Amino acid sequence: MRTRLAIVREVVGHREPDDFERLVRSYTPYVASIAIKVLGREGDVDDVVQQTFAEALEGMDRLREPAAVRGWLATITVRILMRQLRRQRVLETFALAERWTPTMLGTQVAGGEERVTLARVYQVVERFSPSERVPWALRYLQGERLDAIAEVTGCSLATVKRRIAVVQAAIEEAFGDV
Amino acid sequence: MSELERKFLATARNLERVWDDEALDQVAAGARARAKRRSRTRRLGLGAAAAVVVAVIAGVALRTPVVPAATEASVYIDLGVPSDPRFNVLEASPDALVLELVEPKATFRVQRQEGRTVRVKAGPAIVEVIGTTFTVELVGQDTVVAVDEGRVKVSVAGVSKVLTPGERQRFSPPPVATPEPPASEPVPDEPQAPPVGVAAPASPPAPARPQENWRALARRGEFARAYPVLSAVGPSDEPTELLLAADVARLSGHPRAAVPWLRRVAMHFTRDARAALAAFTLGRVLLDDLGDPRGAARAFAQVRVLEPKGPLAADALAREAEALHRLGETAAARERALEYLERYPDGRKAAAVRGWGGL
Numbered sequence: 001m002r003t004r005l006a007i008v009r010e011v012v013g014h015r016e017p018d019d020f021e022r023l024v025r026s027y028t029p030y031v032a033s034i035a036i037k038v039l040g041r042e043g044d045v046d047d048v049v050q051q052t053f054a055e056a057l058e059g060m061d062r063l064r065e066p067a068a069v070r071g072w073l074a075t076i077t078v079r080i081l082m083r084q085l086r087r088q089r090v091l092e093t094f095a096l097a098e099r100w101t102p103t104m105l106g107t108q109v110a111g112g113e114e115r116v117t118l119a120r121v122y123q124v125v126e127r128f129s130p131s132e133r134v135p136w137a138l139r140y141l142q143g144e145r146l147d148a149i150a151e152v153t154g155c156s157l158a159t160v161k162r163r164i165a166v167v168q169a170a171i172e173e174a175f176g177d178v
Numbered sequence: 179m180s181e182l183e184r185k186f187l188a189t190a191r192n193l194e195r196v197w198d199d200e201a202l203d204q205v206a207a208g209a210r211a212r213a214k215r216r217s218r219t220r221r222l223g224l225g226a227a228a229a230v231v232v233a234v235i236a237g238v239a240l241r242t243p244v245v246p247a248a249t250e251a252s253v254y255i256d257l258g259v260p261s262d263p264r265f266n267v268l269e270a271s272p273d274a275l276v277l278e279l280v281e282p283k284a285t286f287r288v289q290r291q292e293g294r295t296v297r298v299k300a301g302p303a304i305v306e307v308i309g310t311t312f313t314v315e316l317v318g319q320d321t322v323v324a325v326d327e328g329r330v331k332v333s334v335a336g337v338s339k340v341l342t343p344g345e346r347q348r349f350s351p352p353p354v355a356t357p358e359p360p361a362s363e364p365v366p367d368e369p370q371a372p373p374v375g376v377a378a379p380a381s382p383p384a385p386a387r388p389q390e391n392w393r394a395l396a397r398r399g400e401f402a403r404a405y406p407v408l409s410a411v412g413p414s415d416e417p418t419e420l421l422l423a424a425d426v427a428r429l430s431g432h433p434r435a436a437v438p439w440l441r442r443v444a445m446h447f448t449r450d451a452r453a454a455l456a457a458f459t460l461g462r463v464l465l466d467d468l469g470d471p472r473g474a475a476r477a478f479a480q481v482r483v484l485e486p487k488g489p490l491a492a493d494a495l496a497r498e499a500e501a502l503h504r505l506g507e508t509a510a511a512r513e514r515a516l517e518y519l520e521r522y523p524d525g526r527k528a529a530a531v532r533g534w535g536g537l
């Protein structure tokens with residue numbers, strides 16, 4: 001059986017002295033991309049990315065297939081995001097945290113229309129539970145395949161489709177004029 | 179794939195960030211530190227009594243020098259707590275080792291720390307070690323840092339710079355702040371202008387704090403905590419920061435304070451792509467939050483001046499009609515309503531606009 005280092009080296013190359021750092025360099029943009037799409041805000045992205053790689057560092061022993069690295073990291077990321085969103089909802093329920101009001105005014109990269117669109121999108125999706133909004137964001141903002149979403153969220157394909165459809169109906173209603 | 183899906187995917191791509199080497203280094207270091215903490219927490223999770231014992235033992239151990247004195251040539255920092263007359267140990271914990279240079283000069287060789295951050299305070303500078311050999315020298319009020327191997331991050335008054343092998347730089351303490359005259363806005367009849375100017379507050383000055391504090395709080399969504407800090411220091415006169423400041427003010431329940439910052443972007447950075455958005459937001463704040471339809475009508479009109487065919491033009495025209503209606507200027511409201519219906523006969527606000535225009 002190959003060691004975890006052998007697998008990581010096969011995936012990300014072996015020239016770097018530190019394989020973990022090589023893994024971080026290769027996959028941080030992907031992990032961060034999932035986090036920002038799901039959260040809709042930059043504030044917690046660094047936290048999610050670091051936590052993802054911290055758990056990845058601990059779990060490398062369980063990795064068996066090099067081709068699975070990307071999905072494995074996505075699964076960890078989604079689990080952390082779900083946890084974070086659920087915690088946030090509980091805090092909001094008991095008025096222990098302020099409700100996040102989406103705003104993209106300070107975003108540098110997007111144009112005016114895009115910022116308005118994104119603000120409206122997150123205003124709609126944040127009404128839904130994490131188990132509904134996360135699959136929707138992975139599908140419509142990250143562009144993941146349905147079977148991949150089912151895998152990373154640990155749900156059946158039918159459940160994923162149903163949860164996405166719930167959010168999508170609200171989105172279509174909100175963007176009916178688009 | 180539907181048109182809506184394509185639009186969302188393309189729009190969401192704008193959220194993705196470019197990661198530079200420094201940011202990636204921070205991710206790796208932060209992940210290692212977290213993994214170490216998690217591992218340590220699990221080990222200590224055997225029971226509260228065991229944890230207390232471990233904490234006591236660790237506390238005793240941290241007070242005991244475990245490394246021989248450094249060589250004359252350099253200070254060697256391994257995983258323990260160093261002892262050397264050239265510096266004081268300000269903090270020694272599993273997460274951080276903070277030293278304060280007391281001699282004019284010292285060279286440090288630092289072993290990879292596995293999650294512990296090593297910082298050296300020297301004059302105005304704080305040198306954060308990223309795994310390296312470097313020399314720190316006090317020259318009058320300044321600090322000179324030279325790197326032989328690896329990299330260090332030097333911070334002075336909240337501003338950081340990473341030095342790489344072969345680099346040597348002198349860092350001076352920040353000049354004593356002199357109050358600047360508050361920037362005045364040339365729009366005279368907006369009574370809502372808050373006491374906070376674009377860059378300086380008129381209220382009694384609070385203790386100076388690094389400007390990045392309020393920005394960091396804002397980016398974490400902690401607007402209520404960010405606002406007092408922002409009020410004390412003010413944003414710099416730059417669109418991104420002004421818009422972020424406006425976000426902080428609005429979302430912390432201080433819409434009045436957002437007005438001059440939004441107006442600054444809308445009126446003075448007219449070539450910036452965000453000027454129209456700032457004007458539109460200004461109109462909404464004035465109309466919805468501050469009950470100032472006259473100011474709002476002007477702001478919505480400015481949107482159409484900035485981007486007559488932009489994505490906000492239709493809504494701005496509708497909101498201008500609404501503001502004029504609320505102001506009681508029925509003729510002007512009717513004129514704008516007719517213009518809206520002519521330009522956007524199927525616009526999503528057509529029904530509301532008819533009402534505001536009395537049509």
